[in-house]
Amino acid sequence: MEGLTLSEAEQRYYCDLFSYCDTESTKKVASNGRVLELFRAAQLPNDVVMQIMELCGATRLGYFGRSQFYIALKLVAVAQSGLPLRVESLNTVKDLPLPRFVVSKNEQESRHTALYSSDADNPASYSGVIPPPPGRIQVKKGSVSHDTVQQRTSTDQQESTSPVVSPQQSPPTSPHTWRKHNRHPSGGNNERPLAGPGPFWAPFSEAQPGSSTSSDPIWSGHSPPPHQENWVSFADTPPTSALLAMHPASVQDQTTVRTVASATTTNEIRRQSSSYDDPWKITDEQRQYYVNQFKTIQPDLNGFIPGSAAKEFFTKSKLPILELSHIWELSDFDKDGALTLDEFCAAFHLVVARKNGYDLPEKLPESLMPKLIDLEDSTEVGEQTGEVGYSSSPAEAPPSKSPSMPSLNQTWPELNQSSEQWETFSERSSSSQTLTQFDSNIAPADPDTAIVHPVPIRMTPSKIHMQEMELKRTGSDHANPTSPLLVKPPDLPEENKMSSSVKFTPGNTVNGYSSSDSYTSDPEQIGSTVTRQRSHSGTSPDNTAPPPPPPRPHPSHSRSSSLDMNRSFSVTPGQQQAGVVAYPPAVPPRPQPSQGAGPHVHRPVDAEGLIAHTSTSPQQIPEQPNFADFSQFEAFAVSGVNKEEEDEIETHSEVLQVEKPSDSASSLRVAKADGRVEDKAPANVPTSAAKGTTPLAPPPKPIRRRLKSEDELRPEAEEHTQKTGVIAAVLASQPSIPRSVGKDKKAIQASIRRNKETNTVLARLNSELQQQLKDVLEERISLEVQLEQLRPFSHL
Amino acid sequence: VLVSVICSPPQNYPLYIRSVPTENELKFHYTVHTSLDVVDEKISAMGKALVDQRELYLGLLYPTEDYKVYGYVTNSKVKFVMVVDSSNTALRDNEIRSMFRKLHNSYTDIMCNPFYNPGDRIQSRAFDNMVNSMMMQVC
Numbered sequence: 001m002e003g004l005t006l007s008e009a010e011q012r013y014y015c016d017l018f019s020y021c022d023t024e025s026t027k028k029v030a031s032n033g034r035v036l037e038l039f040r041a042a043q044l045p046n047d048v049v050m051q052i053m054e055l056c057g058a059t060r061l062g063y064f065g066r067s068q069f070y071i072a073l074k075l076v077a078v079a080q081s082g083l084p085l086r087v088e089s090l091n092t093v094k095d096l097p098l099p100r101f102v103v104s105k106n107e108q109e110s111r112h113t114a115l116y117s118s119d120a121d122n123p124a125s126y127s128g129v130i131p132p133p134p135g136r137i138q139v140k141k142g143s144v145s146h147d148t149v150q151q152r153t154s155t156d157q158q159e160s161t162s163p164v165v166s167p168q169q170s171p172p173t174s175p176h177t178w179r180k181h182n183r184h185p186s187g188g189n190n191e192r193p194l195a196g197p198g199p200f201w202a203p204f205s206e207a208q209p210g211s212s213t214s215s216d217p218i219w220s221g222h223s224p225p226p227h228q229e230n231w232v233s234f235a236d237t238p239p240t241s242a243l244l245a246m247h248p249a250s251v252q253d254q255t256t257v258r259t260v261a262s263a264t265t266t267n268e269i270r271r272q273s274s275s276y277d278d279p280w281k282i283t284d285e286q287r288q289y290y291v292n293q294f295k296t297i298q299p300d301l302n303g304f305i306p307g308s309a310a311k312e313f314f315t316k317s318k319l320p321i322l323e324l325s326h327i328w329e330l331s332d333f334d335k336d337g338a339l340t341l342d343e344f345c346a347a348f349h350l351v352v353a354r355k356n357g358y359d360l361p362e363k364l365p366e367s368l369m370p371k372l373i374d375l376e377d378s379t380e381v382g383e384q385t386g387e388v389g390y391s392s393s394p395a396e397a398p399p400s401k402s403p404s405m406p407s408l409n410q411t412w413p414e415l416n417q418s419s420e421q422w423e424t425f426s427e428r429s430s431s432s433q434t435l436t437q438f439d440s441n442i443a444p445a446d447p448d449t450a451i452v453h454p455v456p457i458r459m460t461p462s463k464i465h466m467q468e469m470e471l472k473r474t475g476s477d478h479a480n481p482t483s484p485l486l487v488k489p490p491d492l493p494e495e496n497k498m499s500s501s502v503k504f505t506p507g508n509t510v511n512g513y514s515s516s517d518s519y520t521s522d523p524e525q526i527g528s529t530v531t532r533q534r535s536h537s538g539t540s541p542d543n544t545a546p547p548p549p550p551p552r553p554h555p556s557h558s559r560s561s562s563l564d565m566n567r568s569f570s571v572t573p574g575q576q577q578a579g580v581v582a583y584p585p586a587v588p589p590r591p592q593p594s595q596g597a598g599p600h601v602h603r604p605v606d607a608e609g610l611i612a613h614t615s616t617s618p619q620q621i622p623e624q625p626n627f628a629d630f631s632q633f634e635a636f637a638v639s640g641v642n643k644e645e646e647d648e649i650e651t652h653s654e655v656l657q658v659e660k661p662s663d664s665a666s667s668l669r670v671a672k673a674d675g676r677v678e679d680k681a682p683a684n685v686p687t688s689a690a691k692g693t694t695p696l697a698p699p700p701k702p703i704r705r706r707l708k709s710e711d712e713l714r715p716e717a718e719e720h721t722q723k724t725g726v727i728a729a730v731l732a733s734q735p736s737i738p739r740s741v742g743k744d745k746k747a748i749q750a751s752i753r754r755n756k757e758t759n760t761v762l763a764r765l766n767s768e769l770q771q772q773l774k775d776v777l778e779e780r781i782s783l784e785v786q787l788e789q790l791r792p793f794s795h796l
Numbered sequence: 797v798l799v800s801v802i803c804s805p806p807q808n809y810p811l812y813i814r815s816v817p818t819e820n821e822l823k824f825h826y827t828v829h830t831s832l833d834v835v836d837e838k839i840s841a842m843g844k845a846l847v848d849q850r851e852l853y854l855g856l857l858y859p860t861e862d863y864k865v866y867g868y869v870t871n872s873k874v875k876f877v878m879v880v881d882s883s884n885t886a887l888r889d890n891e892i893r894s895m896f897r898k899l900h901n902s903y904t905d906i907m908c909n910p911f912y913n914p915g916d917r918i919q920s921r922a923f924d925n926m927v928n929s930m931m932m933q934v935c
Contacts, residue, residue: 307910314911322919325911329922337908362921 013098014070021069035069041101042076052076073099280365282349290345304338310347317351323360327351330364342369798931799824799879800899802918808832808875812918815879816931828877831865835875838867868896874903880934895930902926 021034039049056071076099078084282290291301297313298305305313307328314324331347332339339347346368354360799815815824868876876899878892902923906912909920 307908311910321911325909325919326921328909328911329905329920332908335905335908337910362925 010074010098014073017073017101018066018069035072038101039072039076042080042099044076044079048079052079076101280349280353280361281367282345286349286352287345290348291341293348294341294344301341304336304340305344307337307339310339310344314347314351317355319351319354323354324351326360327354330360331368333364333369798881798934799828799877800895800927800931801825801828801877801879802899802903803828803832803875803877811874811916812923812927814924814927814931816934824879827863827865827879831867831877831879832875834865835867835869835877839869839873866892866896868900870900870903876900876903891934895934898926898930 017038021038039052042049044052052072052075055075056068080099293313294301294305297309310328311324314327315321317324319327327347327350330350331343333343333346346364349368350360799813799821801810801814802812803810810825810828813825813828815821863879863882866878866880868878870876876896878895880892902920903918906918906920906923907914912918912920
């Protein structure tokens with residue numbers, strides 16, 4: 001259950017109720033017994049009660065612990081307010097009235113019709129036992145007491161006014177039992193707590209001629225003052241008529257017109273408003289009157305009444321400044337210090353109500369809310385704030401400011417559910433800071449907006465594992481879309497790698513370095529697969545690699561681990577996948593001299609394939625399935641390449657140097673043997689390519705380093721050719737090695753994997769070469785420019 | 797533990813003071829009063845020319861072993877002071893700032909009320925509710 005936030009009054013009330021129900025002081029209350037009675041007293045339909053019990057977890061637990069009990073009480077309040085029962089509404093519904101529990105007494109039963117029969121048996125048990133909501137029970141003015149039922153009933157009997165409908169009671173509760181609104185004698189309830197409303201309002205005993213005293217009873221918006229009919233139906237009771245008589249005198253002379261009109265139209269209004277449960281609704285006559293008043297101050301109906309004028313106007317009503325201040329706070333919806341027509345009407349209505357003895361609500365009632373959408377006063381709309389707990393959604397308000405009945409009877413559930421967001425609105429004033437706050441408040445309110453962005457693939461061993469899985473899957477199911485790029489490589493002939501402008505092979509996408517244009521021959525495929533992979537990664541992270549990072553501008557990458565992984569990965573497909581993880585990528589032998597001997601040493605030592613990686617061409621012609629024959633290649637590579645490497649080692653200090661000639665050699669070889677690489681296990685390729693290169697670990701990287709470190713003086717063209725030569729050689733050597741492909745599925749898969757590795761390597765090599773080509777061209781261009789500058793007169 | 801006070805110049809008497817745990821309130825009153833000196837110090841340190849650029853949020857005025865005091869001053873020299881429990885480590889600076897911002901916003905709303913005379917004690921229910929909710933959040 002989510003955490004429950006209770007206001008002070010709620011806390012106290014719930015605690016009292018819990019102690020009341022916890023007859024055995026066991027800190028948990030059984031589902032039966034007093035709790036049931038209590039819930040029945042809440043006058044909710046049985047199914048609602050069951051729902052509440054279920055929601056709070058009592059049915060699950062079998063009893064009501066304290067927290068469950070509190071939650072249940074709060075849900076009762078929610079239900080009584082007519083809101084749907086939801087767990088979220090526990091905390092989102094602000095200013096919920098305290099749950100009302102009807103204490104049945106015999107007198108009450110006789111007086112009210114639809115009462116719960118079960119309570120008929122226990123009238124006495126409730127008398128004075130159920131802790132009344134703090135301060136709710138107001139007997140008479142000045143005699144506030146958290147009192148017993150007797151007092152309540154007595155006051156009930158005194159009540160002569162027609163039952164007042166309070167909105168929140170209308171929905172699930174029995175309609176007529178609790179429509180008693182006891183108009184508070186305005187000065188009478190000094191001890192009224194600031195908390196929520198009380199279900200048991202002392203009936204309006206005697207007329208309290210608008211002697212609005214200092215004790216400004218706080219009244220939440222949920223316990224609004226009397227039904228609309230009562231406002232005008234003062235004529236019903238002598239006291240009220242007295243009020244009416246006082247009212248015009250106390251307010252202004254102009255009000256006499258209104259009161260007369262209201263008295264005459266009492267019945268009509270009652271009929272009208274009986275359909276609504278909203279006591280704050282402004283009737284047509286009232287509205288017209290207000291509008292007229294507005295015009296006296298401000299002829300333009302669309303204009304504002306400045307604060308000072310409004311202050312003067314309302315001061316005439318002889319209400320205390322404190323109350324007027326509160327009325328202003330309620331009615332000035334946009335906090336701009338001026339009143340629009342709607343705001344003015346709301347304020348006037350509140351003044352009238354207050355004069356009649358009704359307490360001011362804590363929040364502006366819905367019906368008094370100014371129409372939020374006013375196309376003419378867009379600024380006003382934009383600054384909607386205010387104390388409205390349930391601000392009606394602007395879209396629902398009629399846009400015009402015509403004095404039509406502001407029927408903003410939004411469905412409470414909607415408001416309540418959105419109240420959380422709206423609440424945050426209300427906290428902001430119309431200052432410029434609201435904008436920033438707005439954003440920050442809205443963002444968390446919508447946790448569903450998961451901004452999915454490509455996550456760079458982590459080059460971790462787990463990645464290798466994922467790659468393994470990828471390859472495995474692709475090996476088993478070529479059509480597997482989840483490893484799209486891995487599927488692709490085997491299909492794509494390796495010559496594509498040479499021709500395409502791929503930066504990195506798609507096989508490297510698993511490594512995270514694939515760019516969308518990994519294969520120009522199949523750009524769409526790649527792109528789609530890349531995207532698929534990206535999206536897929538969001539869905540099945542365990543299966544696919546995270547989406548590849550944005551294509552890097554340069555095929556080179558600072559981390560060699562990807563390539564290492566690739567190589568190591570391709571090396572070990574023949575072996576168990578676990579082995580892949582077990583073998584960390586070979587450290588890219590950057591420092592050429594030191595590493596020069598390394599690979600050589602490695603190769604004989606590590607027949608597993610790491611060395612094969614290192615020995616493969618820089619572009620990572622992946623080991624083809626024939627790892628079994630790797631040793632052959634090793635030897636071959638060692639023999640064939642060593643010389644080159646050693647030469648290179650001496651000349652260049654970087655790995656790339658060594659790789660270059662070997663790469664070029666291998667690339668050439670590869671180029672020759674394009675077509676035959678596909679399903680064959682081009683183990684030869686990588687190995688042969690490996691011959692030419694010592695450290696293939698970071699093929700592009702060393703290449704790049706060379707590119708960057710050297711200037712245009714470097715004969716890159718040579719490297720290109722060398723590279724191609726290497727590749728070609730690699731490719732050429734592939735078919736020469738017998739395949740064990742058709743043996744079994746595993747071998748096929750292994751071969752596929754190795755093909756893919758080769759693909760990736762070749763693609764990478766290709767991309768490297770392309771990059772080098774670009775660089776060379778740039779250099780050429782710059783050289784040409786310089787040349788032209790140096791020979792200015794040649795063009796003349 | 798949270799105490800928030802609004803003081804107005806020039807006499808620096810509190811317009812509004814509210815503390816959540818109602819005991820030891822006097823101690824907090826005293827703390828707030830003494831922290832006003834720190835606020836003044838910070839204001840004067842800015843210099844006259846920088847008044848406009850001065851940031852409203854003053855930050856941690858001074859910490860004691862039990863609690864921390866944060867300050868905020870508006871452009872009209874109305875000071876907001878907040879005392880929070882030191883044990884409440886979950887409160888970050890951002891949260892304090894946002895609380896001050898809310899206070900400031902509510903204060904301006906009160907100012908807009910024509911029935912409110914500047915210099916009066918703040919007796920707005922809306923303001924009370926806002927402060928209450930803020931304090932509930934913290935505690």
